[in-house]
Amino acid sequence: MHEHLFIAFPGAQFDPLVKFNRSEFIEEAVRRLVKLRTEHGVNTFVDPCPIELGRDVKAMKEVSEKSGVHIVCTTGFYYEELGLPIYWRARAVDEIAELYVREITQGIGDTGVKAGAIxxxxxxxxxxxxxxxxxxxCIAHKATGVPIITHTTDGCAGPEQQQLFAAGGVPAHRCLIGHSCCNVDPxxxxxxxxxxxxxxxxxxxxxxYRPDDVRADNIxxxxxxxxxTQIMMSMDRNCCRLGKFVKPVTAAYLAKIEYLKSQGLYQAHTYLFTDFIPMLHARGVSQSDVESMLVDNPRRFFAGEFLPKRSPK
Ligand SMILES: [Zn+2]
Structure with missing residues (x-):
C-alpha cells in the first residue's frame, strides 16, 4: 500500500556526481516485483510517489508490464519542507484540484496513465x-471517488489531517493516514x-525511524x-533513490546501510514477508489477520466500501 520504485528529490537531477542508468533501474525494479509476485503472491503494488519526487509513470507502466504486477500511482504533491514546487504554491485550491482531477480522470501528461489515489x-x-x-x-476526492493516502511527519498530525478531511467532506474510511507507525504511542x-x-x-x-518490535507490538x-480491518502494512521502500540523502544522517546509520547493502538486504521489498510477519505471528496475530490486512483492507479501501463491524478478540 505504500512502496516506491523511484524517488528523486527536486534538484537531484542537477547533481553531476549522480549516476543513473535507466535500463538498470528498470531491470532491478522488475526483478524485485517478480520476486514479490512469484515468492509471496503480491499482485498489486501501490506507489504513492508525489508528483515532484521524480514520479515517473512511464517507468511504472514499463515495470508493471514486464513484471506482471499491477502498479497504482497517485496524484498529489509532497509537504512544504521537502517539496511543494513554487509554481504550485502560487496556485489556488481550485487550480490544484483541477490538476488532480485531470490526472485521475484523463491521465498524467500524455501517458494515458490515470492516478488511482490522491x-x-x-x-x-x-x-x-x-x-x-x-x-x-478533498475536492478531487469528491469529484472522482478515489481514496486519499497521506504522508505524516514524525508520526504527528494524523488526527489533524482526519479533522480537515472531515471538514472537506471526505468520509473517514476513504483516508489512509500514512506513516502512523512513526508514532510509538498506541x-x-x-x-x-x-x-x-x-x-x-x-x-x-x-x-x-522506529524499531520493528514496537511496530509489531502496536499492530x-x-x-x-x-x-x-483498519490496518495497512507496507514498507516505504524504493528500488532507486537518485543522489544523496536530503536530511542529515549519522555515520552509524551509513555504516548499517553499507552492511545491509553488502548482504543484499538493503531496501529488500520482501522483508515484510520474510522477517516481519513471523514477528506478528509470535505476538498472536494469525495468518487470517495478516491476509485481512494485506488483501481485504486494500481491496475495501479502493472499492470505497464501509468498514465491517468491529469484533475484539
Ligand atoms: Zn513513501
Whole structure:
C-alpha cells in the first residue's frame, strides 16, 4: 500500500556526481516485483510517489508490464519542507484540484496513465500551504471517488489531517493516514482508528525511524482490540533513490546501510514477508489477520466500501 520504485528529490537531477542508468533501474525494479509476485503472491503494488519526487509513470507502466504486477500511482504533491514546487504554491485550491482531477480522470501528461489515489502530505504541524493542498485533495476526492493516502511527519498530525478531511467532506474510511507507525504511542493509533480511517504501519523495516518490535507490538494490540480491518502494512521502500540523502544522517546509520547493502538486504521489498510477519505471528496475530490486512483492507479501501463491524478478540 505504500512502496516506491523511484524517488528523486527536486534538484537531484542537477547533481553531476549522480549516476543513473535507466535500463538498470528498470531491470532491478522488475526483478524485485517478480520476486514479490512469484515468492509471496503480491499482485498489486501501490506507489504513492508525489508528483515532484521524480514520479515517473512511464517507468511504472514499463515495470508493471514486464513484471506482471499491477502498479497504482497517485496524484498529489509532497509537504512544504521537502517539496511543494513554487509554481504550485502560487496556485489556488481550485487550480490544484483541477490538476488532480485531470490526472485521475484523463491521465498524467500524455501517458494515458490515470492516478488511482490522491497523495496528501504534511509536516509535523500542518502549514497554511499544506492545508491548501489538502483542501484540493478533498475536492478531487469528491469529484472522482478515489481514496486519499497521506504522508505524516514524525508520526504527528494524523488526527489533524482526519479533522480537515472531515471538514472537506471526505468520509473517514476513504483516508489512509500514512506513516502512523512513526508514532510509538498506541493511544495515537487508537485515535486514528476510532475516527474511522485506515492507519498506516507502512515503514516496516525502516529501523532508523522506529524499531520493528514496537511496530509489531502496536499492530498486535490493534488486532486484539478488533481493528485489523483498519490496518495497512507496507514498507516505504524504493528500488532507486537518485543522489544523496536530503536530511542529515549519522555515520552509524551509513555504516548499517553499507552492511545491509553488502548482504543484499538493503531496501529488500520482501522483508515484510520474510522477517516481519513471523514477528506478528509470535505476538498472536494469525495468518487470517495478516491476509485481512494485506488483501481485504486494500481491496475495501479502493472499492470505497464501509468498514465491517468491529469484533475484539
Ligand atoms: Zn513513501
Amino acid at each position: 497523495k496528501v502530505a504534511t509536516g509535523a504541524f500542518i502549514s497554511a500551504q499544506e492545508k491548501k493542498f489538502l483542501e484540493s485533495a 493511544a495515537y493509533h487508537r485515535r486514528i482508528v476510532d475516527a474511522g480511517s485506515y492507519v498506516g504501519f507502512d515503514q516496516i523495516g525502516l529501523f532508523y 498486535a494490540t490493534l488486532v486484539r482490540n478488533g481493528f485489523r
